[in-house]
Amino acid sequence: MKTEIRFSGLGGQGIITAAVILGRAAALYSKKHVVQTQSYGPEARGGASASAVIISDDPVYYPNVTNPSVYVIMSQEAYNKYGNNAPEDALMLLDPGFVTSRPVCRCFEVPATSEAKSQLGKTVFANVIMLGALLEATGIVTYDALEHAVLDSVPKGTETNNKRALAIGQELVRSQL
């Protein structure tokens, strides 16, 4: 079993951090084979940002994503570049505050940025809300694995809000099931 997950959005939204956290959850706390990569260029806050995670039961040799089956999309530009090509049997989570298009595949609308602002006071938690939503929609790792990886990765003092962010994301998807 091999799953390729594409994260995309704007620089500053925590797109790459989200991918690294998911990769960490799968590699260190789920005993999966994982490779995480990101687009790398002369990029800056506000520019395009994309990252990918390959999670597999078998060793992952070729490190580049070829057929993502899960998309997390946090900007219209990212939708135009990656989301438009999503096949019908893919799964997409998108932030409707940034993305106006809708795909042909199964899709959850996760207003991560506005919920982060209204419930946690800062948009910086949007990426962890997206991870909570991804967990609920896919079950790709266990909750414990993801929580471990989040807590490894976030600054001290933000643990409670990050755990709340995971729960908010889970609930946003659960309410659409």
Next chain:
Amino acid sequence: MTEKTDFLNGNVACAEGAIAAGCRFFAGYPITPSTEIAERMAARLPKIGGTFVQMEDELASVAAIIGGSWAGARTMTATSGPGFSLMMENIGYAAMTETPIVIINVQRGGPSTGQPTKAAQGDMLQCRYGSHGDYSIIALSPSSVQEMFDLTVRAFNLADRFRTPVFLMADETIGHMREKVSLHSDVEIIPRRELKEGELPCAPDENGVPGFGTFGNGHNIHITGLTHSENGYPSTDSAEVHEQLIRRQVGKIEDFRNEIADVDIVNPDAEYIFISYGAPTRTVRQLMADVPETYGHLNLRIVWPFPDESLLAFKNAKAFIIPEMNLGQIAKEVRQYTNIPIVIVPKLGGALHTPAELKKAAEVAKTVTKPMTEVRL
């Protein structure tokens, strides 16, 4: 054994490997796509009694790690193409003075400033031949985050054992991808041999390597880039002294090339054999997993000195297929040791070969008769 696992990118794993190997002095000038190595060393070294120096340029970076090495430390720098070019003069000095140093090159597209953020393997001949004069070096090539750690450790041991500059020739792909990595803290350390009392500072032992007269240990030695005799002092007129010195310095590595060799040989009975090192090894392994028992594979973890005897393992070989992220630099080296047709599969621009592209190259290989054929992707 204490062992910590983490989920890191290759550059960070390289820095952790250096620290595990006992490297306590890093001098460098940050450059894309190697910068995370300098960042990690800057964050870590001061906390463990080490020293990080950001130098004014790459000439000075190599000069500083040469000095640090003579003071007895395991020393390292990290760079990419443009910085690597600037290092060439002092790399020759390190070769001539037999100074153990480790240089990491996270390769990007060149020549010149080229493609700063893209992967390439275009510096493989430069690392072997880039400084003037005849000399030899050792170069390793990692194809995973774990190998960024493990081969960095090995680079320090080889540098001390052979008293030579050792290069870790990584690339942007391996430097920036993240994988699970075991960070062993009690790695094997092979120390350099200290000069014995009464021994001449440049007189070789049975392996062709002189004892190392660490500064501050009272050896009273002279270190020079000029041709020197076994007492260490310049002797620039004698053809005999020069020839003896250069042949010994080259021989201490080249005569041990099959001892230094570190390769993986898979399906040696196959007819069509991939030879790869670094990132393209990932694609070869993917293809071999997708279509098992079809092709053979020689993976080189050490590229220089070239492990020529490993080619003999493939007794049924009808062609060697060599994907490189350059225009065939190592393929031409392979050519020197075999009459079996070679198919070069160059890929420029930063993207890794895909499994489908290598499959296509293998199909071409079934039809070739010329000594060297290029597959244009």
